[in-house]
Amino acid sequence: MRAERCASTSFDYVIVGGGPGGLVMANRLSSNPNTSVAVIEAGDSVFDDPNVKGVGAYGLWVGSSVYWNYTSAPQKYTSNRQLDILGGRALGGTTVINGMTYLRAEKEQINAWEKLGNEGWNWDGLWPYYLKEEGFHIPTDEQVRQGATFETEAHNLDGHVAVGWSSYFNQQNVSTIFRETSEALGFPFNKDANDGRMRGYTVWPQTLNATDDIRADAARSYYYPVAHSRPNLHVFLNTTAMRVKWDYNKDEVVARGVEVTSLPNRIEIIEAKREVILSAGSIRTPALLEHSGVGNPALLSALGINTTLPLPSVGARLADQPNILVAYSTPTNWTGYPTFVTYVTASDLFGSELPSLADEVYANISTYASTIIADLTPNSTTLKMVETSLRIQADLMFDKDSTVPVAEILWASTGNVLAVPFWNLLPFSRGEIHISSADPLQPPAINANFFQLKIDTYVNAAAAILIRKAFSTPPLSSHATAEAIPSFATVPAEAGFRDERWAEWIKAVYTSNNHPVATCGMRSRELGGVVDSNGKVFGTKNVRIVDASVMPMQISGHLSATVYALAEKIADGMLRGGNGTTI
Numbered sequence: 384m385r386a387e388r389c390a391s392t393s394f395d396y397v398i399v400g401g402g403p404g405g406l407v408m409a410n411r412l413s414s415n416p417n418t419s420v421a422v423i424e425a426g427d428s429v430f431d432d433p434n435v436k437g438v439g440a441y442g443l444w445v446g447s448s449v450y451w452n453y454t455s456a457p458q459k460y461t462s463n464r465q466l467d468i469l470g471g472r473a474l475g476g477t478t479v480i481n482g483m484t485y486l487r488a489e490k491e492q493i494n495a496w497e498k499l500g501n502e503g504w505n506w507d508g509l510w511p512y513y514l515k516e517e518g519f520h521i522p523t524d525e526q527v528r529q530g531a532t533f534e535t536e537a538h539n540l541d542g543h544v545a546v547g548w549s550s551y552f553n554q555q556n557v558s559t560i561f562r563e564t565s566e567a568l569g570f571p572f573n574k575d576a577n578d579g580r581m582r583g584y585t586v587w588p589q590t591l592n593a594t595d596d597i598r599a600d601a602a603r604s605y606y607y608p609v610a611h612s613r614p615n616l617h618v619f620l621n622t623t624a625m626r627v628k629w630d631y632n633k634d635e636v637v638a639r640g641v642e643v644t645s646l647p648n649r650i651e652i653i654e655a656k657r658e659v660i661l662s663a664g665s666i667r668t669p670a671l672l673e674h675s676g677v678g679n680p681a682l683l684s685a686l687g688i689n690t691t692l693p694l695p696s697v698g699a700r701l702a703d704q705p706n707i708l709v710a711y712s713t714p715t716n717w718t719g720y721p722t723f724v725t726y727v728t729a730s731d732l733f734g735s736e737l738p739s740l741a742d743e744v745y746a747n748i749s750t751y752a753s754t755i756i757a758d759l760t761p762n763s764t765t766l767k768m769v770e771t772s773l774r775i776q777a778d779l780m781f782d783k784d785s786t787v788p789v790a791e792i793l794w795a796s797t798g799n800v801l802a803v804p805f806w807n808l809l810p811f812s813r814g815e816i817h818i819s820s821a822d823p824l825q826p827p828a829i830n831a832n833f834f835q836l837k838i839d840t841y842v843n844a845a846a847a848i849l850i851r852k853a854f855s856t857p858p859l860s861s862h863a864t865a866e867a868i869p870s871f872a873t874v875p876a877e878a879g880f881r882d883e884r885w886a887e888w889i890k891a892v893y894t895s896n897n898h899p900v901a902t903c904g905m906r907s908r909e910l911g912g913v914v915d916s917n918g919k920v921f922g923t924k925n926v927r928i929v930d931a932s933v934m935p936m937q938i939s940g941h942l943s944a945t946v947y948a949l950a951e952k953i954a955d956g957m958l959r960g961g962n963g964t965t966i
């Protein structure tokens with residue numbers, strides 16, 4: 384199936400980016416037949432691409448054109464390493480290449496969004512939209528025997544995104560091993576981590592159609608089901624937005640459309656009668672704003688771009704996660720596709736050392752904020768703004784009763800390897816994404832400043848130590864032959880979480896977890912927000928952002944479930960009127 388080109392170049396809503404954010408908006412806004420909607424997507428349709436749609440083909444898209452293959456800026460805290468940073472480039476966005484993990488967030492993390500000045504953005508406010516997005520497939524009896532569990536109240540059977548377990552899950556045979564090991568270590572079995580409580584050992588579902596093992600990407604979920612019945616919804620494929628074009632009135636800047644390029648040298652304006660909605664993702668949305676003259680005036684003028692709207696926080700305060708792998712050799716040949724994870728809190732990781740570590744973190748918050756600001760483009764934010772959000776994050780992590788997971792330990796088994804990718808879910812380090820050329824077709828500079836702050840290394844080191852403990856705990860211990868990565872020669876058994884040998888190894892091997900957020904954060908203006916609680920860009924009359932870039936803080940879940948939900952909430956606000964109403 385293909386999305387068609389369209390002769391018209393004027394629509395009520397022009398949406399840039401066909402990922403989960405953009406396609407939820409397209410679907411909901413075009414539900415009114417009198418409202419015309421255009422989606423501009425740089426990539427192609429991958430509806431029939433076997434390397435995308437087949438669940439068993441995961442990763443076969445590597446080397447194809449369905450993704451943006453960025454290289455990060457040199458990471459100055461890790462020997463200037465440059466990392467691969469990926470993003471989907473197709474109708475469906477990054478959901479056409481992602482790992483299909485469906486995991487939402489911890490309640491208190493979403494509640495914290497409200498503390499940043501976003502009225503109504505709390506767990507209870509987002510919950511109906513988590514349900515609305517989901518079309519849950521109840522696991523088969525065989526999948527239940529293999530470990531799949533769920534709480535009925537946490538799921539909806541009728542929504543758009545198919546969520547369930549594939550037939551590859553049936554072939555795995557490790558569920559009880561990981562579960563019993565996690566329980567022996569004191570982690571409770573969590574029947575369903577999608578209900579806002581994530582801690583413990585859990586079995587997660589995936590965004591896939593369980594009947595036929597087909598990936599449920601955003602296009603398959605929100606666009607193709609309505610594509611033929613909505614002549615008012617148009618998708619421009621292989622079309623790249625270059626900048627927003629403006630009209631001016633006295634108080635606010637007004638978008639009149641988007642300048643795009645499609646065929647070589649073919650440049651046109653797609654006009655927006657009501658709104659422009661930017662959904663190009665955490666990496667490209669801030670870049671688009673900057674190419675449109677919205678951002679830090681000093682940065683823009685250095686590139687010869689006139690400032691239409693000074694908004695220095697655009698692109699600032701990027702938060703991403705570092706991904707690391709521990710691996711053990713095993714005599715068994717493991718099969719299937721396990722989906723098991725243990726979510727651990729700071730208390731789980733640091734035990735009796737938690738109070739002193741928490742004291743250390745709180746005592747250093749101002750220093751953390753100063754370090755972050757010193758690494759950002761000058762004047763993008765203030766000490767108070769950064770300190771406020773770091774303190775909220777510290778409270779989430781270090782309260783003695785906190786249930787917020789700070790690390791994800793993902794149990795994978797394949798062939799003769801027991802692999803355990805893991806990551807610090809909530810690093811304190813912050814970076815930025817800014818354009819470095821006046822050419823909108825050039826990618827921006829992406830700099831997460833990984834391991835800017837020592838506390839981030841401690842969390843990863845403590846998680847690695849916990850994984851080692853798991854491999855010496857039955858029943859897992861009886862299946863592991865030797866530690867292959869990092870090996871006890873590289874990091875000796877006695878090394879604690881503050882040991883420099885952990886830090887050295889972690890910094891040498893980590894990759895980006897590809898979960899960038901907060902580059903156009905939803906926060907009050909006083910706290911350096913780029914958008915308000917309706918997704919509206921401050922100072923504009925009719926530009927909204929609806930994608931992962933508005934998430935003001937990192938979450939412990941994987942991002943797509945929350946991007947779908949936040950887009951559903953913003954769309955609902957627009958359709959209901961009130962503050963979310965468009966002009």
Ligand SMILES: Cc1cc2nc3c(=O)[nH]c(=O)nc-3n(C[C@H](O)[C@H](O)[C@H](O)COP(=O)(O)OP(=O)(O)OC[C@H]3O[C@@H](n4cnc5c(N)ncnc54)[C@H](O)[C@@H]3O)c2cc1C
Nearest residue numbers: 400402404425476477481482483484624664930931941943
């Ligand atoms: C390798 C990888 C694995 C992941 N695994 C998981 C997982 O297992 N589970 C999970 O929940 N999340 C996962 N994620 C993250 C998740 O998929 C993304 O966070 C989510 O898709 C972000 O949605 P978005 O709408 O913000 O942007 P995107 O999904 O990135 O969509 C943005 C779209 O905008 C288009 N675009 C960009 N610039 C322009 C332009 N100038 N003009 C026109 N179009 C443009 C892009 O081509 C893209 O299609 C993973 C991410 C990666 C990279």
